[in-house]
Amino acid sequence: DGGITQSPKYLFRKEGQNVTLSCEQNLNHDAMYWYRQDPGQGLRLIYYSQIVNDFQKGDIAEGYSVSREKKESFPLTVTSAQKNPTAFYLCASSIRGSGTEAFFGQGTRLTVV
Protein backbone atom coordinates (compact mmCIF):
# COMPACT_ATOMS: atom_id res chain seq x y z
CA ASP A 1 0.00 0.00 0.00
CA GLY A 2 1.24 3.49 -0.83
CA GLY A 3 1.26 5.89 2.04
CA ILE A 4 3.06 7.76 4.74
CA THR A 5 4.00 6.00 7.97
CA GLN A 6 4.90 7.53 11.29
CA SER A 7 6.31 5.62 14.20
CA PRO A 8 5.90 5.14 17.02
CA LYS A 9 2.26 6.07 17.62
CA TYR A 10 2.96 6.97 21.27
CA LEU A 11 6.26 8.05 22.75
CA PHE A 12 7.29 8.94 26.25
CA ARG A 13 10.43 10.85 27.02
CA LYS A 14 12.15 11.96 30.17
CA GLU A 15 13.00 15.61 30.51
CA GLY A 16 16.45 16.38 29.16
CA GLN A 17 16.49 13.56 26.62
CA ASN A 18 16.49 13.85 22.86
CA VAL A 19 14.02 11.70 20.92
CA THR A 20 13.63 10.97 17.22
CA LEU A 21 10.30 10.52 15.46
CA SER A 22 10.25 8.48 12.28
CA CYS A 23 8.45 9.38 9.05
CA GLU A 24 8.61 7.25 5.90
CA GLN A 25 6.71 7.62 2.62
CA ASN A 26 6.54 5.39 -0.45
CA LEU A 27 4.56 7.83 -2.57
CA ASN A 28 7.66 9.08 -4.40
CA HIS A 29 6.88 12.58 -3.16
CA ASP A 30 9.60 15.21 -3.30
CA ALA A 31 8.39 17.37 -0.42
CA MET A 32 7.99 16.37 3.22
CA TYR A 33 6.83 18.33 6.26
CA TRP A 34 6.65 18.16 10.03
CA TYR A 35 3.82 19.85 11.92
CA ARG A 36 3.05 20.21 15.58
CA GLN A 37 -0.52 20.18 16.85
CA ASP A 38 -1.58 21.30 20.32
CA PRO A 39 -5.13 20.87 21.71
CA GLY A 40 -7.56 23.26 20.08
CA GLN A 41 -4.90 24.59 17.76
CA GLY A 42 -4.21 24.34 14.09
CA LEU A 43 -1.12 22.79 12.61
CA ARG A 44 2.11 24.70 12.98
CA LEU A 45 4.99 24.03 10.61
CA ILE A 46 8.26 22.91 12.23
CA TYR A 47 10.46 22.00 9.26
CA TYR A 48 9.99 21.18 5.61
CA SER A 49 12.08 19.69 2.85
CA GLN A 50 11.43 20.11 -0.85
CA ILE A 51 14.26 17.90 -2.02
CA VAL A 52 16.76 15.39 -0.70
CA ASN A 53 19.63 16.89 1.32
CA ASP A 54 17.82 20.19 1.73
CA PHE A 55 15.42 21.42 4.39
CA GLN A 56 14.11 24.71 5.70
CA LYS A 57 12.90 25.97 9.07
CA GLY A 58 9.22 26.51 9.51
CA ASP A 59 7.48 28.78 12.00
CA ILE A 60 8.49 26.92 15.18
CA ALA A 61 11.84 25.22 14.43
CA GLU A 62 13.57 26.07 17.70
CA GLY A 63 14.41 22.95 19.70
CA TYR A 64 13.94 20.62 16.73
CA SER A 65 16.24 19.18 14.07
CA VAL A 66 15.69 17.14 10.90
CA SER A 67 17.59 15.35 8.17
CA ARG A 68 16.67 14.35 4.63
CA GLU A 69 19.28 11.86 3.48
CA LYS A 70 16.77 9.78 1.52
CA LYS A 71 13.74 10.83 -0.50
CA GLU A 72 11.44 8.54 1.44
CA SER A 73 12.56 9.45 4.96
CA PHE A 74 12.35 12.65 7.01
CA PRO A 75 13.05 11.99 10.72
CA LEU A 76 12.43 14.67 13.33
CA THR A 77 14.52 14.97 16.49
CA VAL A 78 12.99 16.73 19.45
CA THR A 79 15.92 17.99 21.46
CA SER A 80 16.20 18.84 25.12
CA ALA A 81 16.22 22.49 24.06
CA GLN A 82 12.53 22.31 23.17
CA LYS A 83 10.84 23.90 26.17
CA ASN A 84 7.40 22.35 25.78
CA PRO A 85 7.72 19.20 23.68
CA THR A 86 4.53 17.40 24.73
CA ALA A 87 2.32 17.51 21.62
CA PHE A 88 0.91 15.59 18.68
CA TYR A 89 3.38 15.52 15.78
CA LEU A 90 2.26 15.07 12.20
CA CYS A 91 4.37 14.29 9.17
CA ALA A 92 3.13 14.99 5.65
CA SER A 93 4.34 14.71 2.09
CA SER A 94 3.36 16.20 -1.24
CA ILE A 95 4.37 15.61 -4.84
CA ARG A 96 6.26 18.87 -4.75
CA GLY A 97 6.26 21.93 -2.55
CA SER A 98 4.43 25.17 -3.25
CA GLY A 99 0.89 24.42 -2.22
CA THR A 100 0.21 21.01 -3.64
CA GLU A 101 -1.95 18.53 -1.82
CA ALA A 102 -0.32 17.26 1.35
CA PHE A 103 -0.99 13.78 2.69
CA PHE A 104 -0.53 13.04 6.36
CA GLY A 105 0.69 10.17 8.47
CA GLN A 106 -1.24 9.00 11.50
CA GLY A 107 0.78 11.08 13.92
CA THR A 108 2.98 10.51 16.96
CA ARG A 109 1.87 11.63 20.38
CA LEU A 110 4.91 12.63 22.41
CA THR A 111 4.63 12.99 26.16
CA VAL A 112 7.42 14.26 28.37
CA VAL A 113 7.40 12.66 31.82
Place this chain on the structure above:
Amino acid sequence: GQQLNQSPQSMFIQEGEDVSMNCTSSSIFNTWLWYKQDPGEGPVLLIALYKAGELTSNGRLTAQFGITRKDSFLNISASIPSDVGIYFCAGSGGGSQGNLIFGKGTKLSVKP
Protein backbone atom coordinates in the same frame (compact mmCIF):
# COMPACT_ATOMS: atom_id res chain seq x y z
CA GLY B 1 2.73 37.08 7.67
CA GLN B 2 -0.21 35.34 6.11
CA GLN B 3 -3.12 34.62 8.43
CA LEU B 4 -6.06 32.34 7.98
CA ASN B 5 -9.27 32.61 10.01
CA GLN B 6 -11.62 29.64 10.20
CA SER B 7 -15.15 29.79 11.57
CA PRO B 8 -17.06 28.70 13.42
CA GLN B 9 -14.73 27.26 16.03
CA SER B 10 -17.24 24.56 16.90
CA MET B 11 -20.68 23.37 15.88
CA PHE B 12 -23.19 21.12 17.60
CA ILE B 13 -25.93 20.01 15.26
CA GLN B 14 -28.69 17.47 14.86
CA GLU B 15 -28.25 14.51 12.53
CA GLY B 16 -29.68 15.34 9.13
CA GLU B 17 -28.90 19.04 9.29
CA ASP B 18 -26.68 20.81 6.79
CA VAL B 19 -23.38 22.34 7.92
CA SER B 20 -21.44 25.32 6.64
CA MET B 21 -17.99 26.52 7.61
CA ASN B 22 -15.58 28.96 6.04
CA CYS B 23 -12.06 30.28 5.98
CA THR B 24 -10.77 33.70 5.11
CA SER B 25 -7.21 34.79 4.52
CA SER B 26 -5.41 38.08 4.78
CA SER B 27 -3.89 37.58 1.34
CA ILE B 28 -4.64 35.91 -1.96
CA PHE B 29 -4.32 32.13 -2.12
CA ASN B 30 -3.79 29.93 -5.17
CA THR B 31 -4.81 26.71 -3.45
CA TRP B 32 -7.46 25.82 -0.90
CA LEU B 33 -7.62 22.41 0.73
CA TRP B 34 -10.13 20.96 3.18
CA TYR B 35 -9.20 18.19 5.62
CA LYS B 36 -11.01 16.15 8.25
CA GLN B 37 -9.26 14.86 11.37
CA ASP B 38 -10.57 12.15 13.65
CA PRO B 39 -9.32 12.05 17.27
CA GLY B 40 -5.75 10.81 17.52
CA GLU B 41 -5.35 10.47 13.76
CA GLY B 42 -3.78 12.47 10.97
CA PRO B 43 -5.89 14.78 8.81
CA VAL B 44 -7.40 13.25 5.69
CA LEU B 45 -7.76 15.32 2.53
CA LEU B 46 -11.40 15.84 1.53
CA ILE B 47 -11.36 18.37 -1.30
CA ALA B 48 -8.71 20.35 -3.19
CA LEU B 49 -9.46 23.61 -5.01
CA TYR B 50 -7.10 25.30 -7.43
CA LYS B 51 -9.17 27.89 -9.32
CA ALA B 52 -11.08 30.96 -8.20
CA GLY B 53 -14.82 30.32 -8.32
CA GLU B 54 -14.32 26.56 -8.47
CA LEU B 55 -17.05 24.48 -6.87
CA THR B 56 -16.18 20.85 -6.13
CA SER B 57 -18.16 18.05 -4.53
CA ASN B 58 -17.15 14.85 -2.80
CA GLY B 59 -20.28 12.93 -1.87
CA ARG B 60 -22.22 15.04 0.61
CA LEU B 61 -19.38 17.56 0.84
CA THR B 62 -19.14 20.63 -1.36
CA ALA B 63 -16.38 23.21 -1.25
CA GLN B 64 -15.89 26.46 -3.09
CA PHE B 65 -12.86 28.58 -3.88
CA GLY B 66 -14.01 32.16 -3.30
CA ILE B 67 -13.99 34.50 -6.26
CA THR B 68 -11.80 36.99 -4.37
CA ARG B 69 -9.25 34.17 -3.77
CA LYS B 70 -9.23 35.13 -0.11
CA ASP B 71 -11.86 32.71 1.13
CA SER B 72 -13.24 29.23 0.85
CA PHE B 73 -16.37 27.46 2.06
CA LEU B 74 -17.19 23.88 2.96
CA ASN B 75 -20.73 22.58 3.16
CA ILE B 76 -21.85 19.19 4.43
CA SER B 77 -25.36 18.15 3.56
CA ALA B 78 -27.57 15.82 5.59
CA SER B 79 -25.02 15.25 8.34
CA ILE B 80 -24.56 11.80 9.88
CA PRO B 81 -22.84 10.74 13.12
CA SER B 82 -19.61 9.75 11.35
CA ASP B 83 -19.18 13.36 10.19
CA VAL B 84 -18.01 14.12 13.73
CA GLY B 85 -14.45 15.41 13.81
CA ILE B 86 -12.37 18.49 13.26
CA TYR B 87 -12.38 20.10 9.83
CA PHE B 88 -9.39 22.13 8.76
CA CYS B 89 -8.95 24.45 5.86
CA ALA B 90 -5.50 25.04 4.42
CA GLY B 91 -4.34 27.51 1.85
CA SER B 92 -1.27 28.40 -0.09
CA GLY B 93 -0.14 31.45 -1.97
CA GLY B 94 2.15 29.47 -4.21
CA GLY B 95 5.68 30.35 -5.31
CA SER B 96 8.10 31.24 -2.55
CA GLN B 97 5.14 31.57 -0.20
CA GLY B 98 3.99 28.12 -1.15
CA ASN B 99 3.81 26.34 2.18
CA LEU B 100 0.35 25.46 3.36
CA ILE B 101 -1.16 27.56 6.13
CA PHE B 102 -3.79 25.87 8.27
CA GLY B 103 -6.84 27.25 9.99
CA LYS B 104 -7.44 26.36 13.65
CA GLY B 105 -10.24 23.99 12.74
CA THR B 106 -13.98 23.64 13.16
CA LYS B 107 -15.02 20.96 15.64
CA LEU B 108 -18.23 19.31 14.51
CA SER B 109 -20.45 17.37 16.87
CA VAL B 110 -23.53 15.56 15.56
CA LYS B 111 -26.41 14.53 17.80
CA PRO B 112 -28.25 11.40 16.61
